[in-house]
Amino acid sequence: MEISQHKTWITDFYQKRGWLQLSSSRRLNFLVEEVGELSQAIRKYEIGRDHPGDEVTTTQQDHDHIIEELADVLDEVLILCEKYNIDMDELTKHSETKLVNRFVTD
Template sequence: MDLKAHQDWLIDFYKGRNWYQYSSAIRINYLTEEVGELSRAVRALEIGRDHPGEQQTMASKQRNLEEELADVLDQVLILCGKYDVDPKDLLRFSEEKLKQRFQTPH
C-alpha cells in the first residue's frame, strides 16, 4: 500500500467511526499525544524504563516504536486530508527544502 492509498483508507475509516469531523485544533491535540507516546517508546529503547511490572523485550520495544510512529503518521495524514494536501507533496517539499538549505554549490 502506498501513502496516498493508506490516507484514503484512513480517512474512510475515521469517517466510519465519526472521528473525522473533529476540528484540526483537536486533531493537533491527538498528534501531540501520539508524539508523547512516541517519545516514551524511544526512551524505552534508548535508556529503558524503570517501571515495576513492565517487562519488555527488545522486540516488543521495537514493535511499540513502530506502532507509535504509525500513529503519528496517521495523524499527519488526517491533517493532510483536512487541508487537501497530497502526502506525496510532503516528501517532495522536504527534499527540496533540505537540498536548497544544505547543498553546497559546485
C-alpha cells in the same frame, strides 16, 4: 500498501466513525499525544524501564512499540493532510526541496 492508499484508507476509517470532522486543533492535540507516546517508547528502547513498576519487556517488544507509535503519528499527519487537502507527493517534494535549498551548496 502505498502511502497514498493508506491515506485513503485511514480517511475512510475515520469518516465512518465520525472522527474526521473533529477540529484541526483537536487533531493537533492527538498528534502531540502520539508524539509523546513515541518519545516514551524510544526512551524505553534506548534506556530500558525507568520505573521499577514498569512491565519488563524484550528488546523486540520495545522495537515493535516504536513501530506502533510511529504509525499512530503517521496516521495523525495523514488526517491533517486530508483536512487541508495536501497531497502526500506534494508534502514529500516540499520537504526534499526545502532541505536541498537549505543544506546543499554544490
